[in-house]
């Protein structure tokens with residue numbers, strides 16, 4: 001991973017917009033969390049010339065762009081967690097019911 005991207009990721013993790021699954025060490029984007037905190041922190045760090053973000057050379061937009069890119073590329077939940085799997089199997093169950101209903105009971109036209 002590029003260092004700049006690691007910084008964006010770190011900011012997202014610090015503001016809890018992105019979270020690390022403790023069981024699988026998978027990073028995911030929690031879309032229940034308002035991401036504006038992460039963007040505000042990113043802009044603030046650049047504005048204060050923190051050495052941490054010196055690679056962005058006072059260009060807050062470069063950091064916020066990278067941050068939104070990082071967020072949109074991340075999965076919405078840990079791909080290995082049972083909760084994610086449960087959601088997926090619920091979906092396929094619903095799909096099967098729809099297919100069964102469609103096959104067994106043709107629509108009355």
Ligand SMILES: [Zn+2]
Nearest residue numbers: 021024078081
């Ligand atoms: Zn997990």
